[in-house]
Amino acid sequence: MEHFTPLASTIGGVLIGLSATLLLLFNGRIAGISGIFTGALYRKPGDWGWRVAFVAGLVLGGLALSLIVPSLFAVTYDRTLPMVIVAGLLVGFGVRLGSGCTSGHGVCGLSRLSPRSLVATLTFIGTGAITVFVVGVLGGAS
Amino acid sequence: MNKQVVSAFFAGLLFSVGLVVGGMTQPSKVVGWLDFFGDWDPSLAFVMGGAVLVHTLLFRLVTKRESPVVAEVFQVPTRRDFTPRLVIGSALFGVGWGLGGFCPGPGIVSVPTLGSEALAFVVAMAAGVVLHETMDHYRSKKRAAKAAAQRAVADAS
Numbered sequence: 001m002e003h004f005t006p007l008a009s010t011i012g013g014v015l016i017g018l019s020a021t022l023l024l025l026f027n028g029r030i031a032g033i034s035g036i037f038t039g040a041l042y043r044k045p046g047d048w049g050w051r052v053a054f055v056a057g058l059v060l061g062g063l064a065l066s067l068i069v070p071s072l073f074a075v076t077y078d079r080t081l082p083m084v085i086v087a088g089l090l091v092g093f094g095v096r097l098g099s100g101c102t103s104g105h106g107v108c109g110l111s112r113l114s115p116r117s118l119v120a121t122l123t124f125i126g127t128g129a130i131t132v133f134v135v136g137v138l139g140g141a142s
Numbered sequence: 143m144n145k146q147v148v149s150a151f152f153a154g155l156l157f158s159v160g161l162v163v164g165g166m167t168q169p170s171k172v173v174g175w176l177d178f179f180g181d182w183d184p185s186l187a188f189v190m191g192g193a194v195l196v197h198t199l200l201f202r203l204v205t206k207r208e209s210p211v212v213a214e215v216f217q218v219p220t221r222r223d224f225t226p227r228l229v230i231g232s233a234l235f236g237v238g239w240g241l242g243g244f245c246p247g248p249g250i251v252s253v254p255t256l257g258s259e260a261l262a263f264v265v266a267m268a269a270g271v272v273l274h275e276t277m278d279h280y281r282s283k284k285r286a287a288k289a290a291a292q293r294a295v296a297d298a299s
Contacts, residue, residue, distance in 0.1 A: 003174065005165055009185040012164020013192020019156035020193070021200040026149035028210030028217055031157065033247040038271050050150035055250060057154020062251035065162045072162050073255045077170040077243055081262055087242025088249070088263040090234050092270020095246060096278075098231025099219075102245040103157075105232070106190055109219075111197035116221060116228055123229055124236030125176070131240030132176040 020108055023054070032104025033058075034095035079135075098124075145212035158251045164189035167252050169243025169259070176240050 020031035027050055029036075040051040066073050079087075095101040098120055100109065105124075109117020165171045165185055174183035209215055239245050244252070244263045252260035 003171065003183055003185070005185045006188045009164045009188035010192040012160045012162070012166070013189040013194075014196050015156055015160030015163060016189065017160075017193040017196025017200070019153050019160060020197050021204060022156060023150060023153040024201065024210070024216070024218075025204045025207075026153070026211045026213070027146050028213040028215055029150075030218060031153065033157075033245075033250070034271075037246055037250065037268075038275065041268065041271065042275070050146040053147040053151040054154035054157075057151040057156075058158045058247065058250045059253055061155045061158025062162070062167070063254035065159065066252075066255045069162075070255075072165070073167050073252055073257070075169055075257055075259050077173055079169070079242060079259070081258060084242045084244075084259050084262050085266045087238040087244065088266025089270040089273075090238030090241065091244070091246065091249075091263075092238075092267035092272075093274045094231045094233070094235030094238060094270070096231065096271055096274035097227050098233075098235055099228060101235060101247070102190075102239075103247055107193040107197060108201075110190075110194050111201050112218065114219065114222075116219075116224065119224055120228055120232040123232035124239060127233045127236030128176040128240035129178050129236075131237045132173055133179050135241065136177070136180060 016103070016107060017111075020103070020111075030104060030108045032100050032108060034101040035099075035104055038096060083135075094124075149212055157247065160189075160193070161248050161251050164192075166245070166248040169248075172243040172245070172248075173240070 023029050023031045029050070031054075036051045036054050039047065040055045062073075091101075098105075100117065100120060102121075102124075105114075105117040105120040110121060161167055166189060171183060171185060174181065175186035177183070205216060205218070235245075242259075242263050244260070246267060249260060249263045249267060253264055
């Protein structure tokens with residue numbers, strides 16, 4: 001509990017909520033990052049530029065902030081690279097099969113009281129918690 | 143089109159700031175948040191809570207408009223059915239989230255750090271996405287062929 005940051009996390013959350021609102025207000029789109037990312041991988045005329053631009057915004061924001069406050073990007077956990085690769089495969093496949101991730105279901109979906117998104121969010125938080133527990137028990141974190 | 147690119151870029155930029163300030167680009171914090179049975183760090187509940195609170199209020203205001211500012215229509219999901227795909231996909235995503243400590247947004251935002259974890263995660267995530275889209279493509283092709291065959295049989299009889 002020594003790293004509890006309720007204020008910064010609330011501010012971050014508010015900014016995420018404002019960003020999702022901006023994309024909805026201007027582009028009429030849901031800020032679901034897995035969906036936007038997938039669309040950016042597959043070029044489709046008329047529905048591609050804004051997706052690439054959104055991902056570029058994420059990356060450029062990350063670049064600027066990683067230079068200003070590198071501590072906010074600290075990777076201080078003890079997962080091995082093979083674990084991270086398996087994690088990436090599961091995340092990529094899972095978010096597509098389940099039609100969304102933390103942003104699309106967890107933020108945008110819950111905000112419009114979508115029952116599908118509630119089920120999805122409870123499911124991925126649940127299996128995420130079980131995974132962290134199991135990895136801890138197995139001592140894979142060593 | 144050009145205006146859509148500009149607004150999407152700024153939305154992405156703002157989103158990245160929110161993720162970083164909120165602590166989502168520190169995978170140990172994500173793991174700490176999912177560690178309900180251990181040394182639980184509730185911080186990330188405040189990220190989701192803050193985002194949902196703001197967006198719930200503003201979503202209602204924005205969708206009162208006839209149309210978005212630089213696009214023709216609002217494209218908001220309307221499905222309400224529960225499918226095995228929704229639950230299985232979300233379950234797999236959760237396992238990956240707990241295992242690696244990254245979800246898609248923070249992974250992408252962390253790419254410029256050139257950290258090996260972030261790079262490995264995003265490349266593997268893209269591979270997972272492509273794997274799903276390829277399987278889905280063949281699945282729907284197979285289904286279309288089956289439907290066509292059934293139509294042909296129905297026409298013949």
